[in-house]
Amino acid sequence: xxxxxxxxxxxxxxxxxxxxxxxxxxxxxxxxxxxxxxxxxxxxxxxxxxxxxxxxxxxxxxxxxxxxxxxxxxxxxxxxxxxxxxxxxxxxxxxxxxxxxxxxxxxxxxxxxxxxxxxxxxxxxxxxxxxxxxxxxxxxxxxxxxxxxxxxxxxxxxxxxxxxxxxxxxxxxxxxxxxxxxxxxxxxxxxxxxxxxxxxxxxxxxxxxxxxxxxxxxxxxxxxxxx
Amino acid sequence: xxxxxxxxxxxxxxxxxxxxxxxxxxxxxxxxxxxxxxxxxxxxxxxxxxxxxxxxxxxxxxxxxxxxxxxxxxxxxxxxxxxxxxxxxxxxxxxxxxxxxxxxxxxxxxxxxxxxxxxxxxxxxxxxxxxxxxxxxxxxxxxxxxxxxxxxxxxxxxxxxxxxxxxxxxxxxxxxxxxxxxxxxxxxxxxxxxxxxx
Numbered sequence: 001x002x003x004x005x006x007x008x009x010x011x012x013x014x015x016x017x018x019x020x021x022x023x024x025x026x027x028x029x030x031x032x033x034x035x036x037x038x039x040x041x042x043x044x045x046x047x048x049x050x051x052x053x054x055x056x057x058x059x060x061x062x063x064x065x066x067x068x069x070x071x072x073x074x075x076x077x078x079x080x081x082x083x084x085x086x087x088x089x090x091x092x093x094x095x096x097x098x099x100x101x102x103x104x105x106x107x108x109x110x111x112x113x114x115x116x117x118x119x120x121x122x123x124x125x126x127x128x129x130x131x132x133x134x135x136x137x138x139x140x141x142x143x144x145x146x147x148x149x150x151x152x153x154x155x156x157x158x159x160x161x162x163x164x165x166x167x168x169x170x171x172x173x174x175x176x177x178x179x180x181x182x183x184x185x186x187x188x189x190x191x192x193x194x195x196x197x198x199x200x201x202x203x204x205x206x207x208x209x210x211x212x213x214x215x216x217x218x219x220x221x222x223x224x225x226x227x
Numbered sequence: 228x229x230x231x232x233x234x235x236x237x238x239x240x241x242x243x244x245x246x247x248x249x250x251x252x253x254x255x256x257x258x259x260x261x262x263x264x265x266x267x268x269x270x271x272x273x274x275x276x277x278x279x280x281x282x283x284x285x286x287x288x289x290x291x292x293x294x295x296x297x298x299x300x301x302x303x304x305x306x307x308x309x310x311x312x313x314x315x316x317x318x319x320x321x322x323x324x325x326x327x328x329x330x331x332x333x334x335x336x337x338x339x340x341x342x343x344x345x346x347x348x349x350x351x352x353x354x355x356x357x358x359x360x361x362x363x364x365x366x367x368x369x370x371x372x373x374x375x376x377x378x379x380x381x382x383x384x385x386x387x388x389x390x391x392x393x394x395x396x397x398x399x400x401x402x403x404x405x406x407x408x409x410x411x412x413x414x415x416x417x418x419x420x421x422x423x424x425x
Contacts, residue, residue, distance in 0.1 A: 014331030014382060016355040022367035023347035025414050031269045031343055036243040038269070041343070042261035043247055050255050059333055073239040075334060075349040080243055093249060101245040102237045115253060129313045130386040158384045160331055162358065174387050175314050194385045196316075201359075210362050212378035217385035 003089075004155040004185050007063040010070045015162035015205065037076040040083075044076075047083035051090040052120030055130065056184035060156035061085035091116040123186035130183075132191035134176040139220055140195055144170045147226040148197070148218055156184035159222045167226040168199035171215060179219055192220040273342035274413035276307050277390065280340060281416065282408035285395045295319060298390060302340060312339035312388060318381065319392045320418065325376050326391050327365065327418030329357045330383040337388035341413060348417065358382055368419050391418040398424040 013019075032038040048058045062070065062082035069081045087093045094113035103110040126132070140146055148163040158180045172195065179190035199214045237245070250256035280302055284291040294301040298315035302308070315337055318326040330336065331354045336344040347353055347368070357364045361378050365371075372378065381389040393415040399407060402424075414420035 011332055013351055013355040014329075014358045019352040019355040022352055022356065022364045023350040025347055025368060025420065026345070027412055027414065029345060031273070032265070033346075034240070036240040038265040039247055039261060040239075040243045041268070042264035043243070043250065043256060045264060046256050046260065047250075050250075062333065068236075071351065072236075075344075075346075077239050080239065080246065084246065092255065097249060098242060098245050099237060101249055102241050105245055105248070106241065131313050158332060160382070160384065162331075172316070174316075174385060177386050194387070196387070198379075205359055210360050210378075212361055212380060214358055214380050214382065216382040217387055219385065 002185055002187055005060070005064050006155065007060065007153075007157075008066055008070070010065065010067045011063040012161050014160045032076075037074075040076040040080040044079040044083040047087055047092075051086040051092055052123065053086045053090070054123070054125065054183060054186075056156060056178070056180040057089075057121075057186070058082055058086060059180070060184040061089070063156065090121065091119045121186040125178075126189060130177045131175045132178060132189065134191050134193075136176075136192070138173055138193045140170050140173075140193075140223060140225075142170050142173060145226040146170055146195070146197060146218070146223045149222055149224055151222065153181055155181070157181050158217075158219065160216070162204060163197075163199065163216060163218070166199055166203050168197040168203070170195045171198040172196035174217060177219070179221060181219075181221070190221075194219050195223065197223075268338075268343050272309070272338060274340075274411075274416065275408070276305075276342075277337075277340035277413070277416045278408040278411035279305060280307070280390075281392060281411045281422075282404045284392055285399075285407055286404050291392075294392070302390075307339045309339045311335070312337055314387045315340070315390055316387055317390045317392050318379070320394050322394070323375070323377060324379060325372055325418065326379050326381060326389075327357060327361055328381045328383065328389045328391060329354060331355070331358055332384060335383040335386075335388065337390050340390055341416060345413065347414075347419070365419060370420055391416050393418075393422045396422045396424050 062078045065081050070078050094116050097113050100110035100112040147167045150164045174194040176191050176193050182188045182190045194217050196215050197218050201209045201212045284294050294317050298317040334344050334349045361380050415422045
């Protein structure tokens with residue numbers, strides 16, 4: 001059975017207002033500022049593997065987090081919470097296990113749930129990575145005017161809110177790739193052409209916006225012809 | 228809003244240790260494998276890779292032409308490939324066009340060329356604002372571009388990874404490829420800084 005968890009919407013940040021001043025560059029910052037960040041990084045990559053999940057499922061496991069869990073412990077914090085979601089989805093660990101262990105590690109006493117019987121997704125990739133060779137013809141060509149559809153994906157998607165409903169021009173035909181919307185939920189790879197589409201900033205953000213071009217990748221399912 | 232992590236918040240360092248203990252105890256994770264992943268991205272895979280690509284492109288016109296035509300296979304000539312580098316598109320900064328890269332939905336980044344992303348790249352402020360007001364954001368980050376320079380923002384939403392070839396700085400004419408590589412900063416290869424002769 002496929003369970004589609006809804007995204008919280010918290011990750012879709014592009015174009016959002018109210019975020020304050022841009023960050024400061026620090027050319028000398030270490031790769032991992034604290035030791036736990038490196039541990040969380042490595043453990044998350046391995047958790048994706050032992051859960052039988054994939055990269056799109058991992059991204060969605062982060063997109064399901066509420067704003068507190070998504071932001072408060074930074075990038076590797078959301079990786080860790082996302083990894084825990086994958087481990088719970090596949091019944092590798094039972095909910096409450098990490099909390100109980102943390103209590104026991106700090107002098108408390110908590111009953112730890114028994115390790116459940118794992119249920120990994122019924123899914124096997126047809127190849128490594130996300131790029132696929134497909135026979136289907138390209139529906140769009142360089143220079144063509146296209147519209148990013150307005151979609152209400154029930155689960156995962158890589159179609160940002162800020163592009164939806166707007167018209168741009170195909171700039172590059174990219175390699176065909178698995179569709180994150182179905183791949184994240186182990187429904188199908190649905191490999192299809194991807195296009196880098198160029199939008200005018202004023203089409204996206206109105207006539208008083210700064211003048212610039214915004215290029216982003218759209219999967220074929222996200223696009224329709226704009227006449 | 229929905230979440231699957233509903234228990235009281237535990238400090239993240241403790242939480243990480245607790246999960247590692249559980250997974251190691253159950254034989255699911257090998258701490259030596261974790262150490263190897265960490266060491267790879269601390270020591271081996273970082274912005275020096277990208278800097279070598281840039282310096283070679285500045286000194287070898289044929290290489291540069293191949294790099295702009297097919298980024299993935301051309302950087303692989305130098306041995307740079309791997310996770311988060313399945314398909315690399317190189318975009319060139321010039322007098323008239325300035326490119327800057329973001330991933331608004333997470334923090335996609337060309338790992339084989341630049342390593343893991345810096346804090347500023349993962350900052351929600353950068354992710355939210357650079358697609359809407361790049362000139363203002365770049366200005367706040369210390370890069371003031373002439374009004375005549377066109378800006379192109381690349382928002383990475385598929386598995387394509389964008390890499391910026393920065394402009395070669397004035398005064399670098401006599402430098403060797405190695406000396407040039409030493410000048411190229413990580414931030415210039417994402418498009419939030421320029422390369423300068425130190």
